[in-house]
Amino acid sequence: MHTHDTNAAPLPDRLNEDWRFGRPHVHAQELAEALEHAQAAELRGIDLPSGVQLTSCAAELLPTIGSEALMQRALARVQFGHCLRVADGLQRREAITLHSEVHGVQVQQLRVIVGAGARLHLIEEHEYGEESTLVCLRRYELMPGATLRLEQRELGSENTRAFCISSCICAENARFCSLSTHQDLAWARHECTLEFTAPGAEALLLSANRLRSEQCLDMRNRQLHSSPGCKSRLLCKNTLTDRATAIFGGNIRVQPHAHDTDAYLSNLNLQLSPHATVHSLPMLEILADRVRCSHGSATAPVDxxxxxxxxxxxxxxxxxxxxxxxxxxxxxxxxxxxx
Amino acid sequence: MNGKTPVVPPQDARGDFSFPERHAYDAGYGLTEATIDYICDAKGEPDWLRDFRKRALTKFRDMPQPLHWAPQEIATLDFDKIRYYLAQGTPARKNWNDVPDDVKRTFERLGVPEQERAFLAGVDAQYDSETAYKNMREELAKKGVIFVNPTEGLSGYESLFRPWFGKVIPVGDNKYAALNHAAFSGGSFIYVPKGVKLAQPLQAYFRINSESMGQFERTLIIADEGAELMYMEGCTAPKYDTATLHSGVVELVALPGAKIQYVTVQNWATNVYNLVIQRGLAMRDAEIRWIDCNIGSGVTMKYPAVILQGERARGEVVSISIARDGQLQDTGARMIHAAPGTTSNIVAKSISIGHGRASYRGEVRVQPGATGCRNHTECDALLLHAESRTDTYPAITVHGDSTAVQHEASVSQVDEEMLFYMQQRGLTRAQAMSLAVNGFINDLVNEFPMEYSVELRRLIDMEMEDSIG
The missing domain is CATH 1.10.1220 (Arc Repressor Mutant)
Structure with missing residues (x-):
């Protein structure tokens, strides 16, 4: 077993602001219990072109948004993850699909490194068997001038749960675009941390979800502008029917001296049921002047x-x-x- | 309106003076059961209130500081180094000439009597823990308007006061609500009878004169059906080396069809922790407006709230914050839509100067069953220097499919091209910056009474001269 100490951080509770409205006493607790029986997930169905390699690599800690304890518990179950490496300068327009089927409780760790000047379209698709749970730990590293277009498709079925922690680091002039969709999952929490470490980088984070029955989708996002002159856009759209719940937490943080930052964050919800619930927490933390940052949140019925x-x-x-x-x-x- | 000195000049220097302490009552440092007995004995309060205060003290001790979300700066507040009751030991004077000389000089320097003569319907001047001067125009008394301090409210108008006392902000609401319930002294109780509309505003003036003082005023305003009033409060204190605490509780009750406007201009010295709870309850067709300006204090935490309890009730918060070096203005608004057809509007603008930090923290909640509600929230921040900081922390919860809630926030700085254009036309850089900053808050400043808005503009001019010139 892995050496990460599972008792180092306390499980999220109601005083954990990053889990606000997320019912940590139910969901974090249940997930922690499920993780005690988790297995490492396999990746298959991959036909890789030359210049793209899939290897095994050591599992590692990722930045979380209030879920350090769950991350530690997940890492205690897996020693190794997968590493997808794209060679410098590789230009590939056709998508590469990483498909996996989820059964029982599984933990999957994936690290994607897109080399300098390379361009990749990656599709990650998780197909959930009944009553299954996936804990997915993903790290994307974009080298200078790299472009990554990423689709994350969570295809749930009855009583399925997903807990995804993503971390993306963009180097100089890197371009990152992600589109996440969550279908038919009873509960899903997606934490995404994006960091710009050098000027000229750009990111577009997209999510579109159709929520129905008793589904609960808990999206948390943090954009860390550590370098000047970077641009980020986030758009999260949900439609809600029946007794569905959508939670969105987004934070744009501009570090001191990260001037000329241009960031916008938007959460839009279409309410289609008198029993559906929306919680929206769009945040800004701006520690530098000469920036353009704004956010918007709107929830409304059909016109x-x-x-x-x-x-x-x-x-x-x-x-x-x-x-x-x-x-x-x-x-x-x-x-x-x-x- | 006149052009004389306003009651609360919004610049530190004007309030930064003090007179020697000559208190007949001093409860000493720290808050214990003995302190509460001392306060109750000094004020001659009934036993039920003594028990009530002691139960609140237990709650205050049991409840933790809300550090999981609040600014960490409040962790340094030492409640044992605060003095909880200081009073001159004389009842509030109705005639200005009867006010003790040093207190009178304080308020004269701040322009209270001129203001009263000029345009106020009534004034309440609180000096440390107790009211020093209170007066209301005779014709209002004849109409049944009540304007007294809470001690008089509880003894003289118990049937009106007690049913609402601690109902809008309950004792267990949070640690600071419990603290105020335990140690409250001074403040105002106002009752405006059915259908009475006050043409002129009522004014309260809060002054902390003594070092390490804690001011825990309590205000309850009840506007009966169809009544209307405007209430203004201003706050100043001299600057000491030790921390001073202002932890007031303001409860507003707008009964069906009533309108209450509550205007605050806060200009405490920078050693003051200004941790205030303001909440209004708006019944059917009622309207509550909070107009809030925070310029002073070291740390401010203030989120005026409206609980929209009755159908078609309306709530509004208009807020301006200016955070200079060493200041944290953590302000915002809360709107709780608990009935169908309710509407609310929040407009908040902040300016961060030097190392100042201004935060907007807000909550908009549409309860299940509250159909057809509308909310619009807009918060804009202006950063003037590279070291300035601004944050936005809104929380929006919407149940149901017949409500529209919109929130938008932006952060910007003064456009260099705009400055260049104005400088090209002969303005200095400081003048151009001042004009641009005044333009940023212009639409909100117009919501304040004329005296306040003029002074706000002057303050910005001075700030720009200091920081740019």
Whole structure:
């Protein structure tokens, strides 16, 4: 077993602000118990082109957003993870898909290193078997001038849970774009930390989720501008029906001397049920002047005038609502395609 | 409005003077049961209130500091080094000439009597723990308006005061609410009867004169059905080397159709911890507006709140914060939508200068069943120097599919091109900067009474001259 001390950090509780509204006494507790029986997950179905290598590497700690204790517990279950390395200068437009099936409780660690000037489109797809849980620890390192387009697809089924911790570090002039989607998971928490360490880097973080029944999606994001002259954009869109819950926590932190930062964060929710709940926590921490930072959060029902317009053209109410729901989420994918 | 000195000049220097302490009552340092007995004996309070205060003291001791979310600066506050009750031992005077000379000189330097004559319906001047002077125009008394301190409120108007006392902000709400319930002294109790609309504002003036003082005033304002009033408060203190604590509790109750406007201009010295709880309860068709300006203090934590309890109630917070070197202005707003058709609006602007830090912390919550609600929140921050800091920490919770909630925040600095344009037309850099900063808060400054807005603009001019010139 791994040497990480599982008792070093306390489990998240109600005083943990990074878990605000996230019901840590239920979800963190259950996850910690599940992790006691976790196995390492396998990666398969990979046809790698030349210049891209998949090797095994030592599992390592990642920055979390309030979940250090869970990270330690996960690392106690895995000694090694996978490392995908893209050679310097490799230009590849076709996507590489990493597909895995999840059964029981599994921990997966993946490290992706995109070499200087390389370009990669990566799809990570997790297909969940019934009652399964995946703890996914991912680290992306973009070398100078590298570009990574990343799709993270969580394809859940009945009573499935996902807990993902992602960390992305962008070097000079690196470009990173991610699109995450969560489908049919009973509970999912996604923590993503993005750090710019050199000027000229740019990131676009996208997420589009259709939540239904009793689903709960807990997205936490931290953008750390440690270097001047970087640009980040985040757009998280959710539609909610039935008794679904969406939690969004986003933080743009501009470190001292990170001037000329340009950052925007947006969380938009379309409420389609009187019983659905949205919690939104968009935050800014700005420690340098000469920056342009802003955020927005909006939660609203379907526009009655738009519904009326579609109905007046003969589209039934249910279909009109579904059309507007699809239209609401559609531009997220469009932005990803355009990156 | 006149052009004379305002009651609260928003610059430190004007309030930074003190007179020797001559208190008949001094409860000493620290808060114990004996301190509470001392306060109750000094004020001649009934036994139920003594027990109430002691239960609050137990809660205060049991509750931790909210350090999991609050600024860490409050961890250094030593409650045992604060004096909890200092009073002259004389009842509040109604005639200005009867006020003790040193207290009178204090308020005359700050312009209280001129203001009262000029445009106030009534004034309450609190000196350390107790009210030194209180007066209200006779015609208002004839209409049934009550404007007294809480001790008089509890003894003389118990049937009006007691049902609402500690109901909007309960004793167990948080550590500082418990502290105020245990040690409260001074403040105002105002009752405006049904349908009475006050054309002129009522004013309270809070002055801390003594070193290591804790001021725990308590204000309860009840506007009965259809009543309207505006209340203004201002705060100053001299600067000492030791920490001073101001931990007031303000409860507003707007009964159906009533309107309350509460204006605060806070200009404490920079050794003051200003940890204030302000909350209003708005019933059906009622409206509560908090207009808040924080310029002084070392650490401020203040989040005016409105609980929109009745259908179609409306809440608004308009807030300006200026954080200079060594200051932390942690301000914001809370809107709790608990009834259908309620609406709220929050506009907060902050300016961080030098090493100053201004934070917006807010909560908007739409409860289940509160259908058709609307909220709009806007917070903008201006950073003037490379070392300045600003934060935004909003929390939004929406239940249901018939409510629209919008939040937007931005951080910016003064545009160099704008400065260049103005300098090209003959303004100095400091003048150009001052004009740009005044433009940033212009729409909010107009919400304040004329005297305050003029002084705010002057303060910004002075700041720009100091920091740029």
């Amino acid at each position: 009655a005038e738009q519904l009326f317009y579609l109905q007046s053209r003969g589209i039934p109410l249910a279909e009109a609502r579904r059309t507007l729901e699809e239209a609401f989420l559609a531009d997220v994918r469009l932005r990803f395609e355009q990156f």
